[in-house]
Structures are given as C-alpha cells and as structure tokens.
Amino acid sequence: MGIFQRFARLPLKSTYIWSLCPQYSTDLTTVDSALIVRSSNTGAAPPRLPFSRVTQEDLAFFRALLPGRTITDPDLLKSSNVDWLKTVEGNSEVLLRPKTTEEVSQILRHCNERNLAVCPQGGNTGLVGGSVPVFDEIILSTSLMSQVITFDNISGILTCQAGCVLENLSNYLEERGFIMPLDLGAKGSCHIGGNVSTNAGGLRLLRYGSLRGTVLGLEVVLADGRILNCLATLRKDNTGYDLKQLFIGSEGTLGVITAVSILCPHKPKAVNVAFLGCSSFQQLLETFQRCRGMLGEILSAFEFLDASCMSLLEKHLKLTNPITESPFYIVIETAGSNATHDEEKLHKFLEEVMTSSLVTDGTVATEATKIKALWSLRERVTEALTHEGYTYKYDISLPVEKIYDLVQDMRGHLGDMAKNVVGYGHVGDGNLHLNITSPSKDPALLAAIEPYVYEWTSEWKGSISAEHGLGLKKRNYIYYSKPSEAVALMGSIKAMLDPKGILNPYKTLPDNIH
Numbered sequence: 001m002g003i004f005q006r007f008a009r010l011p012l013k014s015t016y017i018w019s020l021c022p023q024y025s026t027d028l029t030t031v032d033s034a035l036i037v038r039s040s041n042t043g044a045a046p047p048r049l050p051f052s053r054v055t056q057e058d059l060a061f062f063r064a065l066l067p068g069r070t071i072t073d074p075d076l077l078k079s080s081n082v083d084w085l086k087t088v089e090g091n092s093e094v095l096l097r098p099k100t101t102e103e104v105s106q107i108l109r110h111c112n113e114r115n116l117a118v119c120p121q122g123g124n125t126g127l128v129g130g131s132v133p134v135f136d137e138i139i140l141s142t143s144l145m146s147q148v149i150t151f152d153n154i155s156g157i158l159t160c161q162a163g164c165v166l167e168n169l170s171n172y173l174e175e176r177g178f179i180m181p182l183d184l185g186a187k188g189s190c191h192i193g194g195n196v197s198t199n200a201g202g203l204r205l206l207r208y209g210s211l212r213g214t215v216l217g218l219e220v221v222l223a224d225g226r227i228l229n230c231l232a233t234l235r236k237d238n239t240g241y242d243l244k245q246l247f248i249g250s251e252g253t254l255g256v257i258t259a260v261s262i263l264c265p266h267k268p269k270a271v272n273v274a275f276l277g278c279s280s281f282q283q284l285l286e287t288f289q290r291c292r293g294m295l296g297e298i299l300s301a302f303e304f305l306d307a308s309c310m311s312l313l314e315k316h317l318k319l320t321n322p323i324t325e326s327p328f329y330i331v332i333e334t335a336g337s338n339a340t341h342d343e344e345k346l347h348k349f350l351e352e353v354m355t356s357s358l359v360t361d362g363t364v365a366t367e368a369t370k371i372k373a374l375w376s377l378r379e380r381v382t383e384a385l386t387h388e389g390y391t392y393k394y395d396i397s398l399p400v401e402k403i404y405d406l407v408q409d410m411r412g413h414l415g416d417m418a419k420n421v422v423g424y425g426h427v428g429d430g431n432l433h434l435n436i437t438s439p440s441k442d443p444a445l446l447a448a449i450e451p452y453v454y455e456w457t458s459e460w461k462g463s464i465s466a467e468h469g470l471g472l473k474k475r476n477y478i479y480y481s482k483p484s485e486a487v488a489l490m491g492s493i494k495a496m497l498d499p500k501g502i503l504n505p506y507k508t509l510p511d512n513i514h
C-alpha cells in the first residue's frame with residue numbers, strides 16, 4: 001500500500017472534536033475585563049489632538065442624513081469602541097452607519113469642515129488597535145454597505161461594497177464556481193474594505209498573491225468628501241500612477257474605501273489538506289522546499305504551528321491533535337483541477353518526506369468537514385491564546401530560514417518572565433506570528449520584549465508588521481523597517497490627502513516624523 005493510501009486511511013483520532021471555527025466572532029467573555037485599558041493609557045497614544053467635539057448641531061445633521069443609523073446609545077457603542085482582542089478602548093459617542101458612498105461622502109465633507117475626527121471601521125477584527133477610536137473620534141462603520149455590485153463569471157471579477165463580510169463573499173462566489181483570492185481566520189466577521197485597508201495577507205497568499213495584485217480597482221472617499229472612482233475592472237491599466245495602491249494597506253488614514261473590484265480565481269475541483277509533524281524547524285524548512293518543488297502549481301498553503309500552540313488548542317478549545325505529538329506541525333493545502341493528478345503528486349511528496357524522515361507522522365483530509373477541522377488547528381491559535389491572559393503580538397517578516405530562530409532566541413531571552421512564547425504563521429510567505437503571553441499586562445515583560453524584538457527584526461532586514469498593519473500599537477516602531485525619507489514622504493502624502501488629519505488619527509504614522 002502506498003504512503004498516500006496509508007495517510008488517507010489514517011483516521012483522525014476518534015475523540016477529535018469537529019468543532020466549527022468561530023472565526024473571531026466569539027465573544028471573548030473569558031477575557032478578564034481588567035485587561036481592557038483605555039488606549040490613551042497604554043502609552044501608545046499621544047495626547048488628544050485639537051479636533052472639535054461633536055455638538056447637537058452635528059448630531060442633527062447626521063440624524064437627518066442617516067435616520068435610525070446615527071447611534072449614540074452608549075450600550076450600543078460599547079463593542080465598537082473596543083478592539084477584538086479587548087486590549088484598547090476608545091470613547092466615541094457617535095457611530096454612523098451609512099449605506100451608500102454618497103452618504104459617506106456627505107459625512108466626511110461635514111466632518112472635514114467641522115474638524116471632527118473619524119475612525120473608519122469594518123469588522124473590527126484588527127490586531128493592532130487600528131479599527132477603534134483612541135479618544136472620541138466618530139466611528140464610521142461599513143457594516144450596512146454589504147451589497148455585491150457586479151460579478152462577471154467570465155473574467156472572475158467581483159465588485160462589491162466595502163462592508164461585505166469576507167465569508168459571505170466566499171459563499172456567494174462558491175455558488176458561482178469561484179473563490180475569494182484571500183482567506184483568513186477572521187473571515188466570519190472581517191469586511192473586504194477592512195481587508196484591503198490593512199492589506200490583509202492570510203492563508204492563500206502563497207498561491208494567489210497579495211491584495212496589491214488581486215485588487216483591480218477601488219472607490220474611495222477622500223477626507224474632504226470627494227469621491228475617487230478608480231473602480232476599474234481591468235487586468236492591465238498603465239494610465240498614470242496606480243492611485244489605488246495608496247489606499248491598500250494605509251489603514252483608513254488616507255481615505256475611506258467604499259467599494260472594491262477584485263479578481264477571483266476559479267473554485268478548485270480538488271482540495272486536499274495534509275497535517276504533518278516534524279521534529280525540527282530545519283526539517284520543516286526542508287519539507288517546505290521539497291513541497292514547493294514537488295507540488296508546484298497545486299500548492300495553495302504551507303502553514304505551521306509549534307507544539308506550544310498545539311497545547312493551547314488542546315487546553316482551551318478542546319481540539320485534539322490528530323497525529324503523534326511533534327515539536328512542529330505543518331498544514332499543507334493543495335488546490336487543483338484534477339483529483340487524480342493532485343493525489344498522485346501529493347502521494348509522491350508524502351512518500352518522499354516520510355521515507356527521508358523529514359516528516360514523522362501525518363494525516364490527510366479530502367472531505368470538506370475534515371478539511372475544515374484540520375484548518376481550525378491552524379486558524380484558531382489566535383483564539384486559544386486569548387484564554388491565557390494578556391498576549392503581546394508580533395507579526396514579523398524575515399528570511400524564511402530565520403523565522404523560528406526569533407522564537408527560540410526570545411524564549412532564552414525572556415526565561416520565565418513569560419508564560420508562553422509561541423510561534424506559528426505563514427512559512428510560505430516568511431511571516432512569523434510570535435506571540436508572548438502573561439497572566440496580565442506586565443510592563444517589565446514588555447520592556448524585555450521591546451525594542452529587543454524590533455532590533456532583532458531590523459538586523460535581519462525584516463518587517464515589524466508583515467500583514468497586520470501598524471495601527472495604534474506599532475506605528476512608533478515604523479523606523480525599524482522603513483528609512484526616515486520614506487516615512488517623511490508618507491507624512492507628506494497624508495498632509496496632501498487629509499490636511500486636517502481627521503482620518504483615523506493616531507494610527508499608522510508615528511508621533512514624530514523626522
């Protein structure tokens with residue numbers, strides 16, 4: 001019997017809990033409310049800038065424009081003021097829920113004239129405090145902007161409003177034989193506009209590339225209310241500067257994205273997921289190399305988690321490890337158009353990595369429920385970590401062969417100051433998620449981690465924010481990854497597009513541009 005058959009027949013342990021991934025929609029009731037701190041008290045925020053305060057006249061304007069969609073009830077505002085991790089909290093007293101681009105335009109025109117600060121908000125699943133107000137900024141939510149505008153099933157180009165939930169778009173496309181080019185753990189809550197604003201990477205970047213390539217057009221409302229219609233649906237368009245790129249990844253600081261055109265791949269006919277164990281990171285890297293060589297065009301994801309992540313999944317989410325305990329685990333996904341061809345390729349690859357002892361154990365799933373369960377072992381690590389207390393999160397890009405060195409180095413450096421130092425992430429993209437936990441916020445631990453982690457990253461010419469953005473929490477570390485000339489130019493672009501600085505203030509750019 002060949003290796004693939006052995007793998008395929010290998011049952012996932014009977015105790016396996018085929019739980020549905022809550023995909024960030026969980027209410028983290030177990031998180032101690034004492035962990036929530038006002039962002040202005042985290043040391044991450046400067047003093048409030050001299051924006052106007054919302055007056056009764058402003059409210060009257062908003063209520064006339066958005067009847068029933070101008071929210072001022074503090075109870076209803078609460079969840080929009082706090083980030084998903086419950087680590088930063090603003091104090092906004094107004095939440096606006098426009099349905100159309102024209103309404104967004106009128107809101108921003110008014111706010112700009114009145115010098116009122118605005119915090120654009122999608123699904124509020126960000127991890128760097130970028131999507132919640134810091135002080136009393138008006139929250140501009142895209143939650144009611146959730147219409148698909150067009151879908152062309154010849155080109156695969158989808159045009160939709162910014163507030164469409166990623167998972168809803170995936171379902172919409174799957175019914176039509178297509179998929180979204182990005183997928184991430186927060187899919188059940190995050191909005192496509194938020195994904196584009198943060199240039200979210202996710203689990204399929206290895207195969208379909210970043211949003212900088214798949215987003216073909218954007219509609220954006222500028223700070224003064226002007227509508228910039230760059231909603232092109234062309235694969236090729238070299239007419240002048242590619243303005244949409246300015247808004248991809250600028251975290252709502254340069255404009256509010258109201259609609260997106262995105263190129264979607266065909267839904268693969270055959271999908272396989274392999275969950276493998278490795279005894280060292282070196283072997284994991286070697287497996288990655290062989291995998292790329294042998295699976296080629298059908299490889300759609302190569303992700304990893306370490307044994308500490310697995311322990312947390314077992315402890316807090318009651319997920320069961322389907323294979324023998326290992327120091328490292330890999331999730332490999334193949335997506336192709338011919339099941340037999342894909343299985344053959346996967347078979348050869350598994351045979352190779354098993355016989356050369358690169359992989360110690362594994363299981364393969366081809367059926368949707370099992371695929372989902374294997375994926376949840378990777379996707380739910382973030383959720384498992386929230387049960388440990390306070391998590392210090394680092395989202396680092398490095399040369400792939402260095403990514404786990406940082407975790408090991410950090411373990412040695414912190415000793416028992418930290419409760420957990422775990423590593424997981426996107427091997428295929430050279431993107432490590434280094435997460436460090438402690439029972440509660442711990443300034444001494446933080447001082448031991450930072451700037452050490454940023455210096456380490458900078459030394460290896462890495463990025464201190466690979467895919468989560470800078471938001472409120474990371475913006476002052478931008479110089480570890482960007483030269484001062486580049487940051488100064490970013491400041492000039494911000495000043496040109498938003499001279500009063502009303503759009504998502506205190507985010508992305510550092511306090512001092514020098």
Ligand SMILES: O=C(O)CC[C@@H](O)C(=O)O
Binds near residue numbers: 202395435
């Ligand atoms: O929580 C994190 O640090 C990472 C979240 C997300 O980017 C992931 O890849 O799971």
Ligand SMILES: [Zn+2]
Binds near residue numbers: 202425426433467
């Ligand atoms: Zn990630």
